[in-house]
Amino acid sequence: MPNYWLMKSEPGVFSIDDLANCPNQTEHWDGVRNYQARNMMRDQMHKGDLVFFYHSSCKNTGIAGIAKVVKEAYPDHTALDPDSAYFDPKSTVDNPRWFMVDIRFVEKFTHLVSLQHLKENPLLKDLPLVQRGSRLSIMPVAEKQWNEILAMVPGR
DNA sequence: GCCAACGTTGGC
């Protein structure tokens, strides 16, 4: 059984369309700089897990589609690159502080499941995404929540 | 652009 996740991305930076247009429709998920998110990604995210791709900080916030984990956590090289916005001087080759996984495009929803609709569904009240003040960029999704959200996808 | 909420840093 796969685990289920939700990962946020700003579509102005990297959208689900960008993922679909990558070589092999696969890209590494760099730039995670939050320990809670890192720990989940590093310790609990496994090959074959499914991911809701969430568009944040944009006009239409919500879940835009599905991706899947195709490579488990390995060091995030952008932390070692002084020219990267994600550079972290405290991360080293021998002792990497930040990690990333590779994900592959699976499906784009014809219409996204909006944050507003997610918030309105009482069955999703425990999802960190809809909780007040939550800023987690990677979060687990329970199987029941996953199925509930899938049932909310317009036209699916 | 605003700002509430949160995470991190660093002095003590």
Next chain:
DNA sequence: GCCAACGTTGGC
């Protein structure tokens, strides 16, 4: 270990 200051996230 406390906590004030600061930086970031992300919805609105």
